[in-house]
Amino acid sequence: GTTVTGRASAIATALTGQGFSPDTTTANAPSPATTTTLTYGTGEKAQAQTVAKTLGLSASHLKQGAGSGLTLVIGSDWPSGTSYSGGTSSPAPADTKAAVSNAHAQTADQAKTCAKVSPYKTVSLNGVPMTPAQAYAAARSKPDSDA
Structure with a gap:
């Protein structure tokens, strides 16, 4: 949602570095966004809260959507860094076990194909x-x- 090249990749790398699923994908938002939002599907509020806490996002950035999974749209209100500037400078460690409890992650020895x-x-x-x-x-x- 920003005009900053590589923002999504930087945040995805920070999340995987914190223990979140390496299957995190990135893409461009369909249109520019001024406000950062984290949308979650039915039954995924706890996972969204864990991600938000890790990134320093407040509850006001969370919204429930109709789809499944979590979708983070980084707005122009977050142009740099891996911790939201409106949040704490060093967020508390995330409960990654709760966040990835329903993830379908695999290790290299389990895969029949190479990692993307x-x-x-x-x-x-x-x-x-x-x-x-x-x-x-x-x-x-x-x-x-x-x-």
Whole structure:
């Protein structure tokens, strides 16, 4: 919902770093938004409150929607950082067990396919923003971490 490239990816990375599902996806909002909102489906208020607490969002940012899952639209009121500027500077640790209790996460040894790689420019190589796949291709001279 902002004009800031990479905002959704930055917040998604912060959430997965806090223990939330690595299956978090990002996309552009259908239109610009001035206010950040976290919409949740029926029966998902507790999960939404956990995410909101982690991000420093107040209850006024939460709203129930008709669909399922959680949808965070980052508005122009949150142009940078991974903690909402109107919230606390260091939110309390989230109850990630409650937030992911109904998640369908899997580990690498359980999957029959490879994990999806972000199509967004979430990494930087020599100061140039690029997708993880582009960075991997550009860094062929670097040894793999499992080599």
